Amino acid sequence: MKNKSKKSGWKQFKRNIPLHLMLLPAVILVLVFAYIPMYGLVIAFQNFNAAKGIFGGQKWIGLGNFTYIFTLPSIWRVFGNTLIIAVLKIIFGTLAAITTALLLNECSSKGVKKSVQTMIYFPHFISWIILAGVFTDILSPTDGVVNSFLGLFGVKPIYFLGDNKYFRGTLVVTDIWKSFGYNSIVYLATITGIDPSLYEAASIDGAGRWKQVWHITLPGMSTIIILLTILSMGNILNAGFDQVFNLYSAAVYDTGDIIDTLVYRLGLQGAKFGPSTAVGLLKSIISLVLISSAYLIAWKKFDYTVF
């Protein structure tokens, strides 16, 4: 029995050699750009002096860089901000994408549906560098559109990008605006895959649009909703460097400074390669644990596997 499966495996491999060869460039790229650079992780344990070179006689300091990180005055604030911003983005981002998918699904006019889809899909492709300029103008307390509008109702100008009370909310809302169209695609595809006969049966039984959504569409989407939410756990320490870096300032460090921006300031501006590699490694380990746990849950509870 064993021999047979071994043989069939080898046969299958031989039969698929052309496919494996096609895969080879990608494997090489991953090795060269993802696995080999992992050697650089040794910097996390060194008092790294760039002038000695990565293979030079660097001084080993054990966990010194990790100790250094945890004695930084801002480290806990930064971890807290990262978690809060990432979780808010995951929760509200998912809700926005699901709602959009449901609304698009209910839209009867194909033309309107396609137009809306294209419009909400578009911001995904604009870089945060450009968007930061746009949002800075739109949200300006002096002559921004948003504050001008609020002013009509007697609301005093709010500095969304410079006030700690509003900064996180601004990050979440602008991030959702940029990505909800793109994120809704998977949900829309799931809805399309739901058996239409279920709707017909419900309709015959007298269920209205809302009841159909509640009892057929949402349960039909539940697996993918839970699955995507769990898989997003791997991103729990990624609160969006591009966005935060381009929108934040010292005035909102309390609520907006995240791990990645701290690493940037440490590593690239401060040339502290040891501590910044240590932060990166720590982040990778936490993400690996979270994504592995999430994968395990997805596998056991929802029978979802990658392979």
Added chain:
Amino acid sequence: MKKLLAILLAAVLVLSLAACSGSGESTADEGTKEAEAQEAEAEAEEGGETEPAGGNYQTAIDLYQNGVKEYKYKAGEFKKYDEPITLTVNNTHDLDSDTFEAMRAAGEPVENGRWIQYFRDDMNIEWVFGWCESNSADYNQKLTLSMSEGALADVFYVSDQNMIRQLAEAGAILPLTELWQDNVNETLGRIMEEEGTAIYGTGIVDGEFYALPVKMPSTNTYNHCWIRRDWLEKVGMDVPSTMDEVKEVAKAFKELADGNIGLCFSKDFMSEMEGVFWAFGGQQNSRRNQWNKQEDGTIAYAEIQDNMKGGFEWLRDMYAEGLIPQESISMGTYDALANYVATEKCGLFYGPHWYGFQLQNFGFKTQNYGMGSEGEADWIEIPLPKGTVDTVIIPGNNTNDGWYCINANCEHPEAVIQTLNAYVEKLFGENNDFANFFACDLNSGEWNASPIHVLSATVDLDPYWILSKATNKETQEVDESKLYEPGTSYWNYIKAGLSAYQYMFGPIDSCFCYVDETYPQNILWNEYLFIPTQTYTDRWGSLVEILDNYEIKIVTGELDLDEGFAEMVQKFNEAGGAVISEEYNEIYADFTK
């Protein structure tokens, strides 16, 4: 099968990470041994020619305290090689800039410009540009990469003192104490030591002079107050001389038109508008590295002293009264200038003298000497208004814009210093050719097209003095017969419409009118000019962030001035500021005893 593959993949991922950290630990001892062996080998091979960090401490102190005692090359002298030699350089040039492109199109590419030709013809040195990068952050990244690859040019620019330490400790750069004293000529020595020999301290690591300061005029540390004279006339007010008057002017300017603001402000206010703090006795400089001598003889960091509070209070009131726009607290300086000054929404700002170039770039023309047209913006620079002090004290560094380090593998290290000898002779020597080498029609900064440079402390004051003496201040008439270089060149720039030269160095209403009144008698020199300690390197970034965070909250009124300031100082000291202060005081005492 699928599950098995999934488990295997996960295992590989986990193991590879574990292996990384595991191999790190297991090879740690091997790495150290290897490093020690390499270092011992290098030392044996070099035979003391390339000393690692830790040279003759007393020699370095002597250089710091007394400068060069005997010159082997007199003024006007520099070495000419019998055979051609080549030197390579990494620096912060933008080789593709519009200016260099224009020069290229005119038949004088920077790679073979007048400076390169001069060094070739008069010294037999062929200078070759290696990689160059004008953006300082990008430059530092490239430099770090080149450092780790061992691919540095013969001489390279360094802007971060911590890098000098790293390079010295790795034996990647040459010690210069002797090399400098053996090769520097009198003109170069005079320029380097023009504002005191303490400048050598900036390049000393563990008792050895490792990095040549790129000497620049210390007048660069001035901050200036710029105002629109035409708006003053419109609102019927005089040039403000006190900070209360500045506030009144700001109010009047804001009310001139819808959308106007009172004062141009940015998140970089601590390094771009220190004049506000100086008006109330604050003594911080633009680089935020000012350490001042206290009554007990120790030195203390300027930004956390109580005399800074007056400036904060003034800014806080300006913000509260709506004279500083809210969004400017997160804007960079150049964005703020472009948003408010260029669009003529603002008639008042603080900044260093080279903001004159910004005004010129925004299209503003000088209205003096009958130039410009009626109704156009008329920017002038005014003496710094006073708050609570009788005399505005200007905290300043014995300025250098970074350092030049010489690669340990450079075959002709002395040629670098010799090139600087030749450079200063061309600009400041008895037989100089300032008119052609400081600036030219297509490049107003031709002096900076040389592979390496240093400038005299009075390079900006000299033309001002010459122009000033030739000008009738009442009639604004300039008697050209009384002009000579470099005044002639500067006057020609002004006549040619380069308004920046009037804003900065002109004989009336310019930045250097104020500099002339106050330099050097009103300067408070920075007392700490040495390489930062390890604690500084580890902690300073976080400490500045603490300051930034508190300071902006004080300005916006989120924190009470006294309580917030006290809390800021406490946090600063707890997070490492107190340790740095102790270390700096020890070093300072060592070098000044």
